Amino acid sequence: MDLLNTLVDKGLRRELPTRDEALAVLATSDDDLLDVVAAAGKVRRHWFGRRVKLNYLVNLKSGLCPEDCSYCSQRLGSTAGILKYTWLKPDQASDAAAAGVAGGAKRVCLVASGRGPTDRDVDRVSETIKAIKDNNEGVEVCACLGLLSDGQAERLREAGADAYNHNLNTSEATYGEITTTHTYEDRVDTVQKAHAAGLSACSGLIAGMGETDEDLVDVVYSLRELDPDSVPVNFLIPFEGTPLGKEWNLTPQRCLRILAMTRFVCPDVEVRIAGGREVHLRTMQPLALHLANSIFLGDYLTSEGQAGKADLEMIADAGFEVEGTDQVTLPEHRAAGGCHDGGGACGSGGGGACGSDAAPEVSEPRTAPDARTDLIAVRRRGAGTDLAPNA
Ligand code: SF4
Numbered sequence: 001m002d003l004l005n006t007l008v009d010k011g012l013r014r015e016l017p018t019r020d021e022a023l024a025v026l027a028t029s030d031d032d033l034l035d036v037v038a039a040a041g042k043v044r045r046h047w048f049g050r051r052v053k054l055n056y057l058v059n060l061k062s063g064l065c066p067e068d069c070s071y072c073s074q075r076l077g078s079t080a081g082i083l084k085y086t087w088l089k090p091d092q093a094s095d096a097a098a099a100g101v102a103g104g105a106k107r108v109c110l111v112a113s114g115r116g117p118t119d120r121d122v123d124r125v126s127e128t129i130k131a132i133k134d135n136n137e138g139v140e141v142c143a144c145l146g147l148l149s150d151g152q153a154e155r156l157r158e159a160g161a162d163a164y165n166h167n168l169n170t171s172e173a174t175y176g177e178i179t180t181t182h183t184y185e186d187r188v189d190t191v192q193k194a195h196a197a198g199l200s201a202c203s204g205l206i207a208g209m210g211e212t213d214e215d216l217v218d219v220v221y222s223l224r225e226l227d228p229d230s231v232p233v234n235f236l237i238p239f240e241g242t243p244l245g246k247e248w249n250l251t252p253q254r255c256l257r258i259l260a261m262t263r264f265v266c267p268d269v270e271v272r273i274a275g276g277r278e279v280h281l282r283t284m285q286p287l288a289l290h291l292a293n294s295i296f297l298g299d300y301l302t303s304e305g306q307a308g309k310a311d312l313e314m315i316a317d318a319g320f321e322v323e324g325t326d327q328v329t330l331p332e333h334r335a336a337g338g339c340h341d342g343g344g345a346c347g348s349g350g351g352g353a354c355g356s357d358a359a360p361e362v363s364e365p366r367t368a369p370d371a372r373t374d375l376i377a378v379r380r381r382g383a384g385t386d387l388a389p390n391a
Helices: 002-013 019-026 030-048 090-102 119-135 152-158 172-178 184-196 213-226 252-265 277-288 308-317
Strands: 051-061 107-112 140-144 163-165 200-202 205-207 230-235 270-273 294-296
Touching: 002 019, 002 030, 002 252, 019 213, 019 252, 030 252, 051 090, 051 270, 090 107, 090 119, 107 119, 107 163, 119 140, 119 152, 140 200, 152 184, 163 184, 163 230, 172 184, 172 213, 184 200, 184 213, 200 230, 205 213, 205 252, 213 252, 230 252, 230 277, 252 270, 252 277, 270 277, 277 308
Parallel strands: 051 107, 051 294, 107 140, 140 163, 163 200, 205 230, 230 270, 270 294
Antiparallel strands: none
8 A cells, every 4th residue: 555655654764644644544444454553563663673661550649530531530520430549658659669560560650630739749749759769770750640830840850750641632622522621731731841841751642532533633743743752542441420431432443543543643752552452452452562662561540451461471472572671762863852852853743744635535434333341340459459459
C-alpha cells in the first residue's frame, strides 16, 4: 500500500504525516490490519528496537475527586464502587513501588485524584519520591497530581521527580463534553509547566469515549505539537456508575489502528498502552507490542490488570524484551533534550504540513461490539489495601 510505504518513510525521518494520511490509517479495513501493524512496527523498531518499558502505577489517593471527568471512576458522583482512601504515607507508597520495581518496572507513576495538588500535597509527594528513590536505585519517578500551580513543577523536579503526567485525553473541540470543571487549556498549561521545569512530559489520550476519527487525529496532532516524551494511549474502561458506563465501541482491531496512527504521528516518542489494554485488546495484546514500546505492569488505578507474570510472559512470547534500568528509553536526539524546542521535525504539528482541505476517507460502519463488563474488575489489592500488589 502506497500509504503505508509513505508513512514508514516519514516515521523513520520523524516527518509529520498529513492529517489525511493519519485519518486513512484509522479507516483501513480489517483485511489490511496486519499490513498496518507491520508498517508501524518498522517505525517502532527503528526508534525503540524490541524493548518494552514497564511502568508501575501507585494510586496515592483514590476516589473522592471534586472534578467531573465523565470517563473517570473517581469523579464527583461516581457510584463505581472503587477503593476510596486518602494519601498513602511515604513508606506505604514506597512498599507498593518496590513491588513494581521487583516485577521489572523501570518507572513508578505516582497518581493522586483531585483537581490539583496543594503546596502541602507537593510536600507529601516530595517525601514519597525521596523514599522511593532511596529504596530503588535507578528507578524513574513520574508524578500525576492534576493541574499544577506556578512553582509546583519546579518543586517536584527538585524533589527528584523525573517526569510529570497530565493527559489531554481528547480533542479540544470535544473536551467540554467530557469534563466541565476544568478546560482543555488548563491541561495544556500544566503540560507546558512540566516541560518548562525540566520534567519529562508525559501526556496522552483516551479512545473509546464516542469521539470521531477526526477527534482522535486532532488530539494526537495536538500531542505532537506539545512534544511530550511519552504518550499513554488509554482505551476507555466503561465503569458502571459513570456517565460513560455504556460506551462500548472499541474493537481490538480499532485499538490496533489507533496505536498505529499514534506511532506514525509520534514516531520517536514512548507510546505506552495504558488503561483498557486487557479489556479491549484482549487476545490481540501481543500484536500491540509491535506498535507501542511501553506498557503498565500489573494493575491500574482503580481496576485490576492481568497478572504481572502474564505481562512478562506475553512480552517474552512475542519476542520482545523488558527494558532495563541501564538502557535509555528514548532515541539519542530526544534523550539529550534536543527535541523540546517546539520547532523542527519533532514538534511542529498543528499547521502547515498537516493541514489539508481534502475530504478524509470515511470509515466503514462497524457493528458495535458487545459490552465486556465481565472483563472489568475493580482493584481490591495493592495500594490502599492489606493485600499484596499485583506486579
Ligand atoms: S481524571 Fe482526575 S481530575 Fe478527573 S475526575 Fe478523575 S481523578 Fe478527578
